[in-house]
Amino acid sequence: xxxxxxxxxxxAVAAPFAGxxxxxxxxxxxxxxxxxxxxxxxxxxxxxxGVVVDLGTGGGEWLAALRLENAVVIATECWQPNLxxxxxxxxxxxxxxxxxxxxxxxxxxxxxxxxxxxxxGRVDLIVNRHESYSPSEIRSALAPTGAFVTQxxxxxxxxxxxxxxxxxxxEIGWHLDAATDxxxxxxxxxxxxxxxxxxxxxxxxxxxxxxxxxMPWAFPGFDLxxxxxxxxxxxxxxxxxxxxxxxxxRFWLRAVHA
Numbered sequence: 001x002x003x004x005x006x007x008x009x010x011x012a013v014a015a016p017f018a019g020x021x022x023x024x025x026x027x028x029x030x031x032x033x034x035x036x037x038x039x040x041x042x043x044x045x046x047x048x049x050g051v052v053v054d055l056g057t058g059g060g061e062w063l064a065a066l067r068l069e070n071a072v073v074i075a076t077e078c079w080q081p082n083l084x085x086x087x088x089x090x091x092x093x094x095x096x097x098x099x100x101x102x103x104x105x106x107x108x109x110x111x112x113x114x115x116x117x118x119x120x121g122r123v124d125l126i127v128n129r130h131e132s133y134s135p136s137e138i139r140s141a142l143a144p145t146g147a148f149v150t151q152x153x154x155x156x157x158x159x160x161x162x163x164x165x166x167x168x169x170x171e172i173g174w175h176l177d178a179a180t181d182x183x184x185x186x187x188x189x190x191x192x193x194x195x196x197x198x199x200x201x202x203x204x205x206x207x208x209x210x211x212x213x214x215m216p217w218a219f220p221g222f223d224l225x226x227x228x229x230x231x232x233x234x235x236x237x238x239x240x241x242x243x244x245x246x247x248x249x250r251f252w253l254r255a256v257h258a
Contacts, residue, residue, distance in 0.1 A: 005205060005232060008209070013209070013213065013224065019085040021061050024210060028207035031201070033199055042149055053125070054073070054127045056131025057086050064090060075096070075098075076097070100117050101115050103133050105174075106179065114134030121144065123146055126148045147255065148255045150252065151250060152250065153250060154251055156247070156249040157249040158247070164230060170218075176253065180253065189257070190253045194252055198248055199245055199247060199248070201245050202243060202244040204235075204238060209224060212224065
């Protein structure tokens with residue numbers, strides 16, 4: 001078991017990660033039970049619109065896979081290392097990539113931050129997948145008949161995994177009702193939405209370590225090198241049960257001008 005554990009962790013630490021590409025753990029980390037397909041929701045919303053903006057595109061992997069057509073598509077990214085990755089992937093598809101000041105986490109948003117580099121009332125569809133945003137900037141950028149479509153990570157996400165890794169839980173308060181209320185206070189009305197908790201599975205501890213390594217901000221207080229004993233416990237659980245299971249928390253919504 002020890003040699004297998006050491007090899008899995010070493011491979012996870014050495015594996016390359018760029019943009020928002022988790023293909024290295026494809027099939028080793030899976031989800032089951034999410035009752036919607038956010039990509040399909042976005043493709044439906046993008047039909048017959050003129051300008052689409054994808055906020056927080058990461059490396060552009062998800063947006064590129066959507067293959068949105070017959071619209072001017074613009075992507076934004078606030079994290080500098082991802083800008084060149086996204087541009088290389090998206091510009092051959094005709095997608096411009098721009099940057100702007102990042103919005104605070106929505107549970108901390110106090111009517112400042114997250115300014116968008118778009119003229120008021122010019123964007124037909126704003127898409128946001130797992131990125132913080134400024135509700136007032138969304139309202140300002142949207143055309144009168146425009147829509148905002150977002151999928152968000154809720155505050156009950158991966159709580160069991162956080163506990164097993166000794167990481168701190170996120171601030172409580174980010175869920176569908178909170179997002180709906182926040183948008184309503186800023187002149188936007190939610191017309192479609194859903195919220196769910198579903199199973200996330202890791203088939204080996206290397207996949208789990210790679211996932212955690214890719215987004216350290218989601219596991220505050222955990223250190224991949226220091227907390228190796230906790231990873232060994234997870235490895236033992238996977239050896240016993242065949243996988244590690246934890247619950248993911250997501251919600252999505254579509255909002256328009258009130």
